Amino acid sequence: MTLNDEWITEICDDYGSAFSLKGRGRVFEQQSAFQKVEVFDTASYGKLMLIDGCTMVSTRDNFLYHEMMSHPVLFTHRAPRRVAIIGGGDCGTLREVLKHPEVEHAVQIDIDEVVTRAAELHFPELCASNADPRAELLFIDGIQWMKDATPNSLDVIIVDSTDPIGPGEVLFTPEFYRACHRALDDGGMVVQQSESPLIHMAILERMYRSLQASDFADARTLFFPQPIYPTGWWSATIGAKNGNLDSFRDADVAAKAFETTYYNTEIHRAAFAQPEFFRKARESWLTGR
């Protein structure tokens, strides 16, 4: 079968796969100072945002990514009050973070304001908490912001970034993790999207080695479905500044006063289950063998 030009296709070149959604026309297009931001209407996934041709977020399946980038780490931290989101310009992660009443301040640092303007127009539900008095939106370089951050000033850092190619690459280096480590307070945690376990094990290995090299005391990966990303199987990796990631505030999850579509106590535990091939690989990364 071939696809006519109604279809919006993202090719994953390195792995020889492609994902397409049937489109119903482009509703937003702007070349920002940094990248090309587009939004399409689709036949079945609602709106779809592309950045430089890469699939970023859809109305239908973003709940998986945004819930899993925020709730597991926030319910693992003992008392998350101060949160920074690097990237995250569609504001969906910010919205989930602000569902936690303990959070006193959440700053989102995305270099490109055009992404947020496009989200406000076409994903208004993701921007529902942008006017929360606890929210701060900065449109500056998040890497520099992290380098300049006051030491011990953050409880949780969420790196909601693009893939580790081009400008996003520095987010996967020991230098960046060292800046995060310094900015985190005791008990602090960083979480970062860590690509697909089926095809990106080299990236996951690099993250583990970088987290170790920057003195993080523990690291764990959680897994979740993400249909619009390559393979549909995605991950995020948490690093703990000190202590370990063995437990979470399960009673607080069970008693949470807000709604989720995917996340709950069972899913929290399940997300950290390690596939056999991953368990073996992680063990070799951690022991250096």
Add this chain to the structure above:
Amino acid sequence: MTLNDEWITEICDDYGSAFSLKGRGRVFEQQSAFQKVEVFDTASYGKLMLIDGCTMVSTRDNFLYHEMMSHPVLFTHRAPRRVAIIGGGDCGTLREVLKHPEVEHAVQIDIDEVVTRAAELHFPELCASNADPRAELLFIDGIQWMKDATPNSLDVIIVDSTDPIGPGEVLFTPEFYRACHRALDDGGMVVQQSESPLIHMAILERMYRSLQASDFADARTLFFPQPIYPTGWWSATIGAKNGNLDSFRDADVAAKAFETTYYNTEIHRAAFAQPEFFRKARESWLTGR
């Protein structure tokens, strides 16, 4: 971006999505009495089998599907000795089933011998146990076979079928489940692939209602990644003839003498975790509200 004709594309029409793999040429093509069977070499997923243009199995990711269709149900059953596989012509499920030393007899009933011949040529690793003395391969109608099966003669039935459209549709009806219920011995279980929780909730609802209507005592769904199927997020649903599905032989999983790539004790537990939206829907199906 558009895809040139090197790419092999499966369009999921109902949901306006498509998945493509970059091809390196067709290595098998035969129109059987039932369907068109093709195998392609791909750039990164190994071989790929299509039936009537629908993606069936790839070298790279089939371990997820085959392990999750077999090990969870077999380690939930107390002592699985007699197993029947309906469909499953690529023989990958049969291979996983025969890793269990308790299994004394496993019969695979796929109507189309051409599928198995193509697998023997292009997925020989999946056919590694076809000559096991405990294996029996039949190329006849599995639905009729199940209707004719001796009552109480099976411990586990694995329905490794195509989608519930066309000839596969009857596999999702109460009539078929009633035949399975009759063929199962006390403590028996049926497991069936149950499509994507993101886009096929109507099919899952139909399965639950059919299982209830055929007197199955308990039903649970397990979730796993399956990159080459629509959304990359797949499920299987287990029905228990009597008793419940609350526990499994976890000590036996931990002590298993065979290798797996995905499945282990943690993954077993994790697979049964219910996403919040699914938990609510299942509750309403079971209570009839």
